[in-house]
Amino acid sequence: MTSVLNVDTIADAAGTGPVALTKQSAAKAYINSTIPTATILDSLNISSLDDDGTGRATFHYTNSMSNALYSALTGGGGGIRNNTLANVSTPESEKSTSQLGVDIQYAHTTAFDPDVCAASIHGDLA
Helix, strand or coil, X not given: CCCCCCCCCCECCCCCCXXXXXXXXCCCEEEEEECCCCEEEEEECEEEEEECCCCEEEEEECCCECCCCCEEEEEEECCCCCXXXXXXXXXXXXXXXXXXXXXXXXXXXXXXCCCEEEEEEECCEC
């Protein structure tokens, strides 16, 4: 026998806010962007994107992280050559509680602006 649960809102016990995740982890921010035009295609907890020059970008958080020790998973591709995979790295010096800077290269040597650059950030919000 299957069950169906249809609701409009799930609230906390007091009925005043959303239900908190318990012993679970979810992305606290993510971004899907195109670097050549500095356009955010889709995001969560990202307020803006800076194009810092060829092969460099900075993602700014709407709500800060609690510290700079969070995990940032990054990737990208397209651009110079149609199916080019991008090496998207996050230098520790470019991570802070309010932003994430990324360096983008192809063949691990040449900076370029990929058609797609994405990041998923996991950690605790401030």
